[in-house]
Amino acid sequence: MLQIRLAWRNIWRNRRRTFITILSIVVAVLLSSVMRAMQEGQYDDMIENTVGTFTGYIQIQHTGYWDEKTLDNTLVVADSLIGNLEKTETVKHIIPRLQSFALAAGENQSRPAMVLGIDVLKEKYLSNPGNRLQTGEYFDSNTEQAVLLGKEMMLRLDVQVGDSLVLIGQGFRGQSATGLYEIKGSVGFPSSEMNKNMVMIPLETAQNFFASYNRLTALTLTLTDADEVEKTVQNLKAQLSAEDYKVMGWQEMMPELMQSIEADRGSGFILMFILYIVVGFGILGTVLMMISERTYEFGVMLSVGTPRSTIFLILAIEMFIVTLLGATTGILISIPVAWYFNINPIQLPDNMTEVMEGYGMEPVIQFATDPDIFYSQAIIVFIITLIFCVMPLLKASRLNPVQALRT
Numbered sequence: 001m002l003q004i005r006l007a008w009r010n011i012w013r014n015r016r017r018t019f020i021t022i023l024s025i026v027v028a029v030l031l032s033s034v035m036r037a038m039q040e041g042q043y044d045d046m047i048e049n050t051v052g053t054f055t056g057y058i059q060i061q062h063t064g065y066w067d068e069k070t071l072d073n074t075l076v077v078a079d080s081l082i083g084n085l086e087k088t089e090t091v092k093h094i095i096p097r098l099q100s101f102a103l104a105a106g107e108n109q110s111r112p113a114m115v116l117g118i119d120v121l122k123e124k125y126l127s128n129p130g131n132r133l134q135t136g137e138y139f140d141s142n143t144e145q146a147v148l149l150g151k152e153m154m155l156r157l158d159v160q161v162g163d164s165l166v167l168i169g170q171g172f173r174g175q176s177a178t179g180l181y182e183i184k185g186s187v188g189f190p191s192s193e194m195n196k197n198m199v200m201i202p203l204e205t206a207q208n209f210f211a212s213y214n215r216l217t218a219l220t221l222t223l224t225d226a227d228e229v230e231k232t233v234q235n236l237k238a239q240l241s242a243e244d245y246k247v248m249g250w251q252e253m254m255p256e257l258m259q260s261i262e263a264d265r266g267s268g269f270i271l272m273f274i275l276y277i278v279v280g281f282g283i284l285g286t287v288l289m290m291i292s293e294r295t296y297e298f299g300v301m302l303s304v305g306t307p308r309s310t311i312f313l314i315l316a317i318e319m320f321i322v323t324l325l326g327a328t329t330g331i332l333i334s335i336p337v338a339w340y341f342n343i344n345p346i347q348l349p350d351n352m353t354e355v356m357e358g359y360g361m362e363p364v365i366q367f368a369t370d371p372d373i374f375y376s377q378a379i380i381v382f383i384i385t386l387i388f389c390v391m392p393l394l395k396a397s398r399l400n401p402v403q404a405l406r407t
Helices: 002-013 015-055 079-087 151-157 192-197 203-209 226-239 255-293 295-303 308-343 350-358 371-397 401-405
Strands: 058-062 091-105 110-118 133-136 146-150 164-170 176-187 198-202 218-223 245-249
Touching: 002 015, 002 308, 015 255, 015 308, 015 371, 058 226, 079 091, 079 218, 079 226, 091 151, 091 203, 110 151, 110 164, 110 192, 110 203, 146 151, 146 164, 146 192, 151 176, 151 192, 176 198, 176 203, 192 198, 198 203, 218 226, 226 245, 255 295, 255 371, 295 308, 295 401, 308 371
Parallel strands: 110 198, 146 176
Antiparallel strands: 058 218, 058 245, 091 110, 091 164, 091 218, 133 176, 146 198, 164 176
């Protein structure tokens, strides 16, 4: 097609002008993609540290447990339930837990504590306390008479590895719960609340302590794909009796986390909108400069009878090709940048550590590498560029040939 050949030759006739235009689009895609990757990476980190560490993506509970979190509302897990979960394709791991509260006491100090009974083998698929050890050793079995403390809990109680810890609480159906356990180590989590209050104990030892034999507060599920939460919840709800089990996704269990992410995402969109406006006007200036430089050329074309629609079409093809080259190059540069900072997250200074832990996050800035981030930003910048090009192209196609030849 003649117009395409003319457009292609025009693009490379003035290489400096073309490279400036392409560079402005590349910078726009790069900035917007990196900002979005950083923002989404922070959200992923927040979700992973909170959901992936503590609640899991889905929980199956007794129907009354969520409204009244007592051991009286625990469930006895039937083999048929485990069988159904294992047959569900999106379910990756099934982690049993028994959670309640007690008073934890060392020799001189005592503190209220969240007591979490864990399966010592299966728990590695969720919070993985063995890899979070700050001091001491991990449990050997589910019947071991030992506990792991959050790292700040250990400081608050003024105890050391090898000391004894007394737990006093209330068990199933109001039974008294008391126990003396060896402190086997301390664990550190991204959440400061978990570090301050957590007491981990092997599952069967916890069931004996609370007199909740064979009972659990929840079956926690991890998934093969974190985006399949809603689909899996609906699938399990269809399979399981609503009178016996309550199936909850993490979004329902932690609405405050979803709200904080959505609120922050909204403020991020405002910043992105400002960036798009700045980028758009930058590209508009570049295109106007290009049209101004070629005014005489357009005057000649109009004088020899070239239709105005042909001039508009040639310019439109030029801008389409230049924008496509810029957007594609922007993606190719953005992906390695985000990938590098995903593998090597930016470490925040020590004075930011406490602030980040308050939000349940590690003191790092990690970038996301979801391909949708880069494609969507390239498409948005591509569309913005084309929109801002419409007015200059219309202006060029409507030039008065006599006035254009006098420039």
